[in-house]
Amino acid sequence: MQQEDVQQEDVQQKSLQRPEAMQKEDAKRDSLYEQAAEAYSSALDRLARAYELDAEARRDLLQEIHFHLWRSFANFDQRCSLRTWVYRVAHNVATGHVIRQRRIRERLVNLEDFDSVEDPGGSGQTELKLRQGEALERLSELIQRLKPLDRQIIVSYLEEMPASAISEVTGLSPANVAMKIHRIKKILKRWFGEEWFGEEWLGEGGVHEQ
């Protein structure tokens, strides 16, 4: 604790020694980070869950995401929205985390190849009384089997981001995003059973357009 206080004083002293222009830059970066953390901290928690199941490794990943986000705000010039920036940085850091784990990465599949993956409940099985924890576990399991790009799309879709925003974050064309979301819905239907989700969701209302 004492060591932490000394380190904190050291950091504060070093930042006071910096030229005024740099101090202003620091303040701008801190303020942008605070804004982003306030608005998206829960979403970033969920995003980390989509990339890492192990609680301890997830916390490390989350720290890494926040750190990169804070550093990245030195370059934020408002050419895109804060949300797009936050999601881009977070997904890029998390994707790097997946790519580094070669053994896991090599087992991942595309949405297009997902038919070969066996659903956990058995084909066509409907489970109306699935507990929330189990359902969430199953959803996480599904996400964890996807390659990073498709993972980015499913997470953005689950966060109810409009297709245009998903397109802006990922760089995929809106038509490709729509096609992938359609496939995601079909897979979710297969994994959870048709009756499990409400009818309104199974209709066309699942994709939000701006």
Next chain:
Amino acid sequence: MNSDFHMSNPQKLWQNQPTEGFTMSADKLRRKAQQCDRKARRAAFVSAAIALFLFLFFGWGFLSFPRFQTFDLGPLGEWSTRLGLGLLSLWGLYSGYKTYKVFWPGPAAADADLKTTLQSYRQQLEKRHDYSQNIWLRSGLIFCFLGIAMIVVPVLIRDLVISPRLLTNVAPIFVLLVLWLAIFIPQRKRRQRKLQQEIDQLRTFEKGI
């Protein structure tokens, strides 16, 4: 929480999961940044020191080889050993420079965070592909092994001439090495091919096809 839970929408299910609302204070982030820079600088200095040591050690060997030689290798063997030491000395310097470049904290590219996730993912895969394809050349390992071979082979030949039975003792090691290479090389090629396919697929997506 309802045990017989029924959710009408996977998006609600996802968004309603418990979260910690993790954030970090600016001071903590600044401290982490300083730690990262310090760690990177330390790693760069250590790699430079190791490289300098290797350069001087093998360089000294190259310059003073015949003086510490206690057995006869013949003129060809002597030259091979000497050149091997010289090669290892240069490799030490080169690998140190490469490691230093990797570890030294440089300024981040201004547009690095502007990249879409698709571009970033493709570039990360390309980097990995490029790294594993050219690791032997980039890290100079080819020169390192060549240098070692130039030192070891003359000694091995000399020992085999003196005692041919030694061949039966070292043969299993070579058989195992060949077996490992026979498994490792095709596996590596298959991995590289899969990676390239994925990169090509991402490029197609980037073109909006």
